[in-house]
Amino acid sequence: MATIRIRNTGALVEGDAQVRAYLTQNDVYYDHWDVQQIPSHLQNRFDLSDADKNELLAALKGDIESLSAARGYVKWDVIALSDATPNIEELLKKFEQVHTHTEDEVRAITAGSGIFVIKGKDGYFDVILQPGDVISVPEGNPHFFTLTEERQVVAVRLFIDPSGWVAQPFADPEFQQA
Numbered sequence: 359m360a361t362i363r364i365r366n367t368g369a370l371v372e373g374d375a376q377v378r379a380y381l382t383q384n385d386v387y388y389d390h391w392d393v394q395q396i397p398s399h400l401q402n403r404f405d406l407s408d409a410d411k412n413e414l415l416a417a418l419k420g421d422i423e424s425l426s427a428a429r430g431y432v433k434w435d436v437i438a439l440s441d442a443t444p445n446i447e448e449l450l451k452k453f454e455q456v457h458t459h460t461e462d463e464v465r466a467i468t469a470g471s472g473i474f475v476i477k478g479k480d481g482y483f484d485v486i487l488q489p490g491d492v493i494s495v496p497e498g499n500p501h502f503f504t505l506t507e508e509r510q511v512v513a514v515r516l517f518i519d520p521s522g523w524v525a526q527p528f529a530d531p532e533f534q535q536a
């Protein structure tokens with residue numbers, strides 16, 4: 359279950375109903391998938407082969423297809439990040455820049471944890487995501503994604519048009535590092 363930390367005040371938003379309400383207010387889609395659908399040999403694994411990734415997508419097919427039908431996604435893949443990822447430090451530095459996209463950015467966390475830092479109506483907030491959390495940052499909304507101290511995550515990404523998913527840097531004087 360996701361937790362929210364509001365950067366201006368340090369206040370936490372916890373509990374399913376409160377988290378959903380806060381994200382809805384900020385136009386961020388949020389849902390939860392049952393990760394017990396994932397075969398046990400793929401749970402808590404971060405070094406996934408292409409065959410493992412395909413098996414993971416097959417296990418979540420029902421959820422992926424219903425979300426895609428509702429929201430127009432046509433492609434999906436799996437991203438796995440951990441200290442075993444080559445150049446992880448460089449990748450994280452690249453990720454941790456506020457940016458926008460010309461389509462929404464969707465992630466379904468299937469293992470580990472991650473943080474979306476999102477510009478909301480009252481400033482930036484962090485959404486700390488756990489397995490099963492599904493989130494979509496709206497098109498054009500400044501944000502970035504990073505890892506938690508656990509430093510490992512597996513997520514399904516869904517796209518309307520993968521070519522639209524190029525990061526446009528967004529230099530924002532309102533953004534302050536936590």
Ligand SMILES: [Fe+2]
Nearest residue numbers: 459463502525
């Ligand atoms: Fe992004």
